[in-house]
Amino acid sequence: MPWPFEREYMQLALVAGIVVGACAPLIGTFLVHKRMSLLGDGIGHLAFAGVAGGLLLGVWPVWSALAISVLGAIAIERLRTRGHATGDLALALFLYGGIAAAVVLASRSDGGTAKALPYLFGSILTVTPGDVVVVVATGAVIVTAIAVTGRALFAIVVDEESARVAGLPVDALNTLLVALAAVTVVAAMRVVGVLLVAALMVLPVATARLLARSFRATLVVGAVAGIACVIIGLAAARAWALAPGGAIVLTAAAAFALTVTVRDVRRSGFLLPH
Amino acid sequence: MSPTAEPAVPVLAASNVGFAYDDTEVLHDVTFDLRPGEFVALVGPNGSGKSTLVRILLGLLQPLGGRTLLFGAPPTALRERSRVGYVPQRATATSDLPATVEEVVRVGRARRGRWWRPLRSADHNAVDHALTSVALDDLRRRRIGDLSGGQQQRVLIAKALAGEPDLLVLDEPIAGVDAESQRLFRDSLVHLVKEHSAAVLLVSHELGAVADDLDRVVVLNRTVVFDGPGADLVATGVSLGVHREDLPLWLEGLN
Numbered sequence: 001m002p003w004p005f006e007r008e009y010m011q012l013a014l015v016a017g018i019v020v021g022a023c024a025p026l027i028g029t030f031l032v033h034k035r036m037s038l039l040g041d042g043i044g045h046l047a048f049a050g051v052a053g054g055l056l057l058g059v060w061p062v063w064s065a066l067a068i069s070v071l072g073a074i075a076i077e078r079l080r081t082r083g084h085a086t087g088d089l090a091l092a093l094f095l096y097g098g099i100a101a102a103v104v105l106a107s108r109s110d111g112g113t114a115k116a117l118p119y120l121f122g123s124i125l126t127v128t129p130g131d132v133v134v135v136v137a138t139g140a141v142i143v144t145a146i147a148v149t150g151r152a153l154f155a156i157v158v159d160e161e162s163a164r165v166a167g168l169p170v171d172a173l174n175t176l177l178v179a180l181a182a183v184t185v186v187a188a189m190r191v192v193g194v195l196l197v198a199a200l201m202v203l204p205v206a207t208a209r210l211l212a213r214s215f216r217a218t219l220v221v222g223a224v225a226g227i228a229c230v231i232i233g234l235a236a237a238r239a240w241a242l243a244p245g246g247a248i249v250l251t252a253a254a255a256f257a258l259t260v261t262v263r264d265v266r267r268s269g270f271l272l273p274h
Numbered sequence: 275m276s277p278t279a280e281p282a283v284p285v286l287a288a289s290n291v292g293f294a295y296d297d298t299e300v301l302h303d304v305t306f307d308l309r310p311g312e313f314v315a316l317v318g319p320n321g322s323g324k325s326t327l328v329r330i331l332l333g334l335l336q337p338l339g340g341r342t343l344l345f346g347a348p349p350t351a352l353r354e355r356s357r358v359g360y361v362p363q364r365a366t367a368t369s370d371l372p373a374t375v376e377e378v379v380r381v382g383r384a385r386r387g388r389w390w391r392p393l394r395s396a397d398h399n400a401v402d403h404a405l406t407s408v409a410l411d412d413l414r415r416r417r418i419g420d421l422s423g424g425q426q427q428r429v430l431i432a433k434a435l436a437g438e439p440d441l442l443v444l445d446e447p448i449a450g451v452d453a454e455s456q457r458l459f460r461d462s463l464v465h466l467v468k469e470h471s472a473a474v475l476l477v478s479h480e481l482g483a484v485a486d487d488l489d490r491v492v493v494l495n496r497t498v499v500f501d502g503p504g505a506d507l508v509a510t511g512v513s514l515g516v517h518r519e520d521l522p523l524w525l526e527g528l529n
Binding site: 033148149151152154155157158159161162163164165166167168208209212213214215216217218 | 329332333334352353356358360361362370371372373374377378380382384385386387389390415416417430433434437
């Protein structure tokens with residue numbers, strides 16, 4: 001492959017990154033329009049606790065992170081729907097609980113803090129072929145799940161109560177959505193890190209919302225934007241020796257800023273010949 | 275008009291329904307029913323428990339006392355969910371949603387037991403028919419947020435109509451809707467009642483456009499204070515073309 005993807009570690013990062021870049025906005029499109037944009041952030045912090053726990057117990061951190069994130073995401077959704085805590089309060093409880101647990105667990109294991117760092121900020125240099133297999137497999141699960149449940153999830157986004165009246169399994173579908181979000185976070189954690197993974201669920205969607213007219217197009221444009229940001233971000237990281245996770249997310253933020261600016265300028269008629 | 279040939283099972287029945295939020299009683303001993311082909315308005319002042327009653331009737335909320343039946347079954351046990359269409363007071367986030375009119379109306383075809391299936395030609399026909407009946411055919415590819423408030427409300431009604439319901443429940447569907455949309459709204463409801471013998475329960479302050487088409491008016495103020503033909507209500511001195519302020523005043527006079 002041509003520069004900057006001629007090295008094997010860059011190719012592994014590219015494959016994992018493309019899968020994550022496509023899947024995170026797919027899930028994010030539903031979360032953003034359910035006004036749960038920060039769910040990915042809460043799950044990311046829980047995943048970090050899972051990583052620290054795995055390092056302490058000698059379990060592959062991806063498995064422990066997956067278990068904690070999925071369980072935590074379901075618990076957040078339960079708290080929200082049962083009305084024990086409002087959406088953002090439930091999220092805050094788990095976000096702070098997660099990061100505190102991570103700090104405590106990491107402090108108990110030998111060199112835990114240092115070993116946990118790659119998961120915090122992502123570490124493409126250490127992405128293994130095994131990681132890539134896991135990422136591709138989870139990506140396949142996510143795309144299949146969205147293909148099957150997408151219409152019903154959209155019905156819930158439009159109006160949850162009439163979806164209930166129509167007899168859709170609303171609670172089960174909401175649980176599935178947060179579980180898929182947790183799976184995405186864990187899949188993305190090695191590429192962009194737990195602190196930045198949520199950004200890939202939200203920023204490409206924010207851009208897609210500006211460009212697309214239909215919900216289907218929002219999903220597609222979001223995924224394409226996510227993939228483009230990953231490719232550009234990885235190339236920039238290689239070229240200037242930047243942290244790849246940060247470079248990818250900054251690219252996504254820049255894409256949003258550029259789209260907003262171009263749209264506003266066009267709306268103001270500045271570029272239109274009169 | 276109600277069919278008289280046979281004593282049909284009510285599509286909706288409430289008997290002695292009571293409900294309270296914490297210590298505040300919202301509904302007290304509410305009893306009424308709705309039969310196939312009936313067009314009934316449920317009216318009442320703000321805080322009279324209309325929306326709570328609707329949520330109980332649809333099985334979204336459990337009553338504290340009494341019981342309700344949907345097509346003869348307890349609401350949570352009803353399997354033929356597609357027989358019920360619901361237009362809520364305010365949809366979650368439709369005006370902010372990047373979605374086309376057609377996409378939102380198609381949601382009306384997603385229902386119990388077959389929500390994962392791709393749409394078939396019968397589904398597309400029902401969507402087309404629903405869009406035509408609220409005169410939104412030309413706007414089907416427009417983003418819903420680009421439509422006026424009245425047009426958006428018609429999209430939500432079309433979404434419910436697309437499910438070809440035997441019972442349509444609408445919660446404050448015409449609040450703040452322009453005259454043109456009200457007229458189209460009235461036509462589509464009358465069509466549903468006359469052609470498909472569907473029952474319609476319209477929860478509203480304003481009855482202007484549909485006042486003459488109603489079979490019955492039910493006035494709720496924590497309990498049912500009037501249930502009968504609109505003409506009888508008019509005879510009590512209140513126009514059904516009431517402005518939202520008039521009705522509560524009249525109810526106070528009644529007590």
